[in-house]
Amino acid sequence: MATQTKSRSSTSTLMLRLIPGAVVVFALGIGTAPRLVAHMAVNRQTQSLSEPTVAVVRPAAAPESRTIDLPGDVQAFQATRIYARTNGYLSHWYTDIGTQVQAGQLLATIDAPEVDAQLQQARADAGSALADYRIAKVTSDRWQELLATNSVSRQSAQENLSAMQAKQATLAAANANVARLEKMQSYEKVYAPFAGTITRRNIDTGSLIDAGSNGGAPAALFDLAETDRLRVFVDVPQDQAPEVVAGTTAQLSLPQYPGRLFSGVVARTSGAIDSVSRTLRVEVDVDNKDDTILPGAFAQVHLGLANSKPGLSLPANALLFRPTGVEVAVVNDQNKVQLMPIVLGRDFGTRVEIRSGLRGNERVIVNPGDAISAGQPVHVSTTAAASA
16 A cells, blocks of 8 residues: 555656646747748748749741731822923813813814914925926936937936936925924814823913923923722832732722722732832722722722741740840740740731741740740749730
8 A cells, every 4th residue: 555655656756847848848849830830931932933933825826818007109090291292372171170081082272373384385385396296207207218219318317317306305305394294283182192080270271382392391281190090009018028919909998988998909019129118119909980089199008918838926925035036935844944046927916927946836935024044943824824
C-alpha cells in the first residue's frame, strides 16, 4: 500500500514538471505558425510573379480577299476644249451648257467673209491655170506629132513640152490652194468631235473669233466632256500595288449619295510607282449612262483585292517591334517564352498577315510586355484572349 502511494506521488511530480515545458512549446508553436503561413504565402506570390500569366492565340488563316478604301478623282472619259480654225465673227451658236450633243452635231457657225473671198479668187485662178494648161497641152501634142515627121526641131518640141509641164504644175498649185481654202471655209461650221455634254460656252453671237493665226492666243469656243462613261483615278500605296491589276472590281461611294454604291472595274494602271508619292496610279472605269455622277467630283473608291496565296494572320497587339525587326513571343512545350522573327504582309486593321516565320500551330502571346525575354517561364491562361 505504501508502495502504491509512493508511485502516485512520483507520477504527479513528473506531470508537474512537464506541464511548464508543454506550455512553453505550445506558446512557441502559436507564435511560429503565422510566420510559417506568411512565409509560404510569400513563396507562392514570388513564384507567381516569376511566372507571369499570359493569354495566347493560335495563328489563323488570312483571308483571300479584302477591301481597301482610297480617295478617287472622278473625271470624264474624254474631255476637250473646242477651238476655231478660222478668223471671223460668230454668226450663231446652237448649244448651251448642259446640252447633250452627238458626234458631228453642229455647235456654231462663224462668219468669215475674207476666207470666202479668198476661195472665190483661188477658184478663178485655178480656172485660168486650167485654160493655160489645156492650150499648152494642145501645142505640145502638135509639136510632138510634127517632130515625128522631122518637120520641127527636137529643141522646139522639147520647149513646148516643158511649157506644158510648167502650166500643169501651176494648175496643181492652184487646185491645192482651192482645196486649202475650202477646208478653211469648212471650219466656219464648228462640229462636236464626239458625243458628250457641253460643260462650258465661252462665246456669244457677234464675238470676234481669233484662231491664233495673228500671233495671239486662241480662245476656246466650247468645253465638251463625255460623261456617259467616267474615269476615276486612284493612287494605290506601293505595298498594295502588286494586288491591283486590270479587272479588279471596285465600288464608288459619294458624299451626295449616302449609302449608295456605284460599280466599276480597274481598266489599267500606270505600270510605274511615282517616285514622289510612292503610289501607283490606277484608272477605274465606271458606267454613267444616267449621268448621276458628275465629272470633277470626289469619290471614295473601295477596291477588292485578292491574294491567291494568303498566309497566316495574328492580332496586331501580338507583335513586338524590336531593333532587329518584328517578332512574336511564342510559348513552347516547356511553357517558356521563345521569340520568333516574322515577316509582315497585308494589314487588315485589327489583324495583320504573317508571310513567313510561323507554321500555324504556335501559341502566340497576346499583349506581351516589352520586358519579355526568351527562356522566361510563363503560365498560360485558360481563358481565351479577348483580342484573338
